[in-house]
Amino acid sequence: PIPTEIGMISYIKHILLNDNNLTGSIPSEVGLLSYLARLHLFTNMLNGTIPTEVGSLPNLEATFNLSSNVLTGTVPIELGMMSNIQRLDLSNNRLTDSMLHLGDSTAFTYLNLSRNDLPSFLLNKSWKDLETLDLTYNQIHQDVSLNLTDLTSMKDLFLSNNLFYGSVPNEIRSLVRLEKLHIDRNNLFGTIPDDILSLVRLRELKLSHSQQEKRCFYGNGIGNCDVLGDPVCCNGDNGEKICSDKAGIGFEDFYMCLSPGLGGAIPAGFGNTPYLEVLELSNNFLTGNIPPEIGT
Template sequence: MEKPCHLFSIALVISIQCYNIVCLSDQLALNRADEEALLALKAHIILDPGNILAKNWSNSISFCNWFGVSCGSRHKRVTALTLPGMSLNGTLRPQLGNLSFLTTLDLRDNNFHGNLPPELAKLRRLKSMILSKNYFSGEIPEQIGYLPRLQDLFLSGNELSGSIPLTIFNSSSLQRIVLATNNLEGSVPDDLCDHLPVIQMLEISFNNLSGKFSPNLERCRLLQILGLSNNRFTGTIPREFGNLTMLRELYLGFNNLEGIISIPHSPCIP
């Protein structure tokens, strides 16, 4: 009677070992995908003044130890890619979308150019996309607005054109939208605040945006910074702006606006 139990135990051990081997194999494949995504980025950087990536991003060491790369302690997947202010010149590759555990992408203050790859929308865990002060051109991919956890979208100081995708204004997780100093055109939807319940900062100054301000902006109850200056907005400044009790900074200058606004706590209104 002991033999069947013994055989069952052996079968169970073999099953567990096979399961572990399969899991390990899958994990290694995912880790390779992360490494390949980073190497694809490196391969399309044409200028690295400090030679940091050229020297440090090497197969001789784990990619989790590469400069600017952070990995999670459990799965050893890339969770953050932070390379700000390095004067890197190159383009972003679609493979970046394979960094499926990425929560922070910070490439600000470099010389990246070209279009933003729509594949960035595959970064379903991404919370912060910080690509300001580069030379990105073309339109903002509407797919970015579908990122379910995105809180910070910083694309200011580029050469982006076209209209702001409506999907951006419908992304309920966004807290800070900074698209200033581009070549964006079009208007701002009247029901913006209905779809951005936690928005704290909306900075879209220095573009070619037009249209009238909606009184519904008062529904953005958490709004602290509102930058709309240096555009082509027209009409009367809504009195309802005075109901934004959290507002600290309001920028309306250099538009075709008229009227006055009274805000009890006197924010900065250039």
């Protein structure tokens, strides 16, 4: 374990303990090290929560990395107030916070929260300099619309392997610098919006579905469902009957009842994306012809 006495090394500037097998929790006494510029604790076996005192360190450099540990609980709001931090990496832990605590820091350019157990995520409109957002491999269950309109610096948006539902948001067209868009292996439905092909810098587009499961999604709105049945059954876009495993649901409780997967035609216009290198559309319900410009 990291000893609590570490807080007595008043003038230390660099603590580099990454890539070891350290156990125990991060001592709150780290917050006493006002001269600390570099704190590297990634790739260990540290557990417990992230101490709020870390957010009071005024001289930490641009990157703060606690990835690849066994950290749990919430992300302290103080981390969102660290004006010097541009790159925050908390990936590969066991965080279960809803991520409502990252504050209004406008400095973030890179935010990696992948491979945790997050159930939801709130994207802050003040992160106008954010270039990379990685939320892959969580348990995020919410509409895929994330208020993306103001995040015009975004280059890499990774949302794969979650429980996002809804249609691909049209506001993606405002992300004019976007190069990588990964929304695969979620519960998306609807069609592929033509606006995606206005992103001329796009190099990777992943919209595959993991498998053609049958699900009903709950929330606001009404699907094409027989709510009097037990279980409740619905008709999906592909004509299959979908039955929920939850009985007694009222009509107003439905969001949509569909077999997850994108339908309709593959939009024309791939000639507008000259840098496209990766296109993944597997396990959907796409129809029609493959646009000829894909092969040019």
